[in-house]
Amino acid sequence: MTSDTFVPFALPDLSEGEIEAVVEVLRSGWITTGPKVKEFERRFGGAVGAGHCVAVNSCTAALHLALEAVGVRAGDEVVLPTLTFAASAEVVRYLGAVPVLVDVRPSDHNVDPAAVERALTPRTRAIMPVHFAGVPADMDDINALARPRGIAVVADCAHAFPCQYRGRNVGTLADVSCFSFYATKTMTTGEGGAAVTENPEWTARMQVMALHGISRDAWKRYTAEGSWRYEILAPGYKYNLTDIAAAMGLVQLARAGEMLARRASVAAKYDDAFGRLDAFELLGCPPDRTHARHLYVLRLVPAALRIGRDAFMDELKRHRIGASVHFIPLHQHPYYRDTFGYRPESLPVARELFERSVSLPLFSAMGDEQVDRVIEVVRALARTHGR
Numbered sequence: 001m002t003s004d005t006f007v008p009f010a011l012p013d014l015s016e017g018e019i020e021a022v023v024e025v026l027r028s029g030w031i032t033t034g035p036k037v038k039e040f041e042r043r044f045g046g047a048v049g050a051g052h053c054v055a056v057n058s059c060t061a062a063l064h065l066a067l068e069a070v071g072v073r074a075g076d077e078v079v080l081p082t083l084t085f086a087a088s089a090e091v092v093r094y095l096g097a098v099p100v101l102v103d104v105r106p107s108d109h110n111v112d113p114a115a116v117e118r119a120l121t122p123r124t125r126a127i128m129p130v131h132f133a134g135v136p137a138d139m140d141d142i143n144a145l146a147r148p149r150g151i152a153v154v155a156d157c158a159h160a161f162p163c164q165y166r167g168r169n170v171g172t173l174a175d176v177s178c179f180s181f182y183a184t185k186t187m188t189t190g191e192g193g194a195a196v197t198e199n200p201e202w203t204a205r206m207q208v209m210a211l212h213g214i215s216r217d218a219w220k221r222y223t224a225e226g227s228w229r230y231e232i233l234a235p236g237y238k239y240n241l242t243d244i245a246a247a248m249g250l251v252q253l254a255r256a257g258e259m260l261a262r263r264a265s266v267a268a269k270y271d272d273a274f275g276r277l278d279a280f281e282l283l284g285c286p287p288d289r290t291h292a293r294h295l296y297v298l299r300l301v302p303a304a305l306r307i308g309r310d311a312f313m314d315e316l317k318r319h320r321i322g323a324s325v326h327f328i329p330l331h332q333h334p335y336y337r338d339t340f341g342y343r344p345e346s347l348p349v350a351r352e353l354f355e356r357s358v359s360l361p362l363f364s365a366m367g368d369e370q371v372d373r374v375i376e377v378v379r380a381l382a383r384t385h386g387r
Helices: 016-028 035-048 059-070 086-094 113-119 139-149 200-209 218-222 243-254 256-274 309-318 334-340 348-355 368-384
Strands: 052-056 077-081 098-102 124-127 152-156 176-180 193-197 280-282 296-300 357-360
Touching: 016 243, 035 052, 035 176, 035 193, 035 243, 052 059, 052 200, 059 086, 059 124, 059 152, 059 176, 059 193, 059 200, 077 086, 086 098, 098 113, 098 334, 113 139, 124 139, 139 152, 193 200, 243 256, 256 280, 256 296, 256 368, 309 357, 309 368, 348 357
Parallel strands: 077 098, 077 124, 124 152, 152 176
Antiparallel strands: 052 193, 176 193, 280 296, 296 357
């Protein structure tokens, strides 16, 4: 690979199987929500060990539906980490509730249960842990805080398929767990998401609200078994997944193990290349859980480098290495700062981690030459800019 060849941050890993599955659906004449979506719900729910699965068009939609189903209403509070993507908190605002942002642990960037406990009030209706980068959060501690108080736990699992926590699948640990199948995730439907739960009442509510609040199985009204008559039970949303997307997802789901193995192999090469360098710290994963390997986060050590994170990112770009930062803490964004009065120093651990974190390319379709190129450039930057 030449030095001017761009290494992307992430690409979907698509085989001929996904293409053939999508073409089959296109030729079937049924391209929106239908039998493929129902099959995908059965298989994905089974893969994560959940009794019920509602497939929708994004993880954002899944989180919104989940919070609405568990009873979050205007004026309620939902506790969640500040170190997460916009979607985690914006769905709280969709319902008129208040996102209460808390700090994370430096070891793995996951929410700090002690910070969650300090944030609980009589108005707390839900806690939303986020499994950062594919490392499960401390779910036993979070559930121990929530259950005696009657607080729902809605987990943002956008990074966390497939992985386990203390021998249990992520997807079985919260009241509702929400997954993402966006193009850069560990498996993809192009755009898509799912909410899984053991609660049949919440499942029924999410199914209704995902398609305009129309009575259950409304998609069947255009089949031979369906009826033109339907009832609107609530003012719902337009969150349904398509059969086109589900067909892709079924093939991706079957390939999930091999794709995880490849990401783990790339991450192991990175660990070996960067783990002994003074310039970097690696993101931890406790021994009682497994890692979905969605992100590879490298933390710069300021004492060992003469350049900061932003300059380091510029150097990666100059060397045509795709990179990103996960995440700009929510409490530092203008909306949350101005609306709720946060200051950058309000949540200092997340602020400090953000200021020195870089996410390197990691995806299962990465070639060995691309991996070697990233390692070569990052190690060269450590040498060039080391103190």
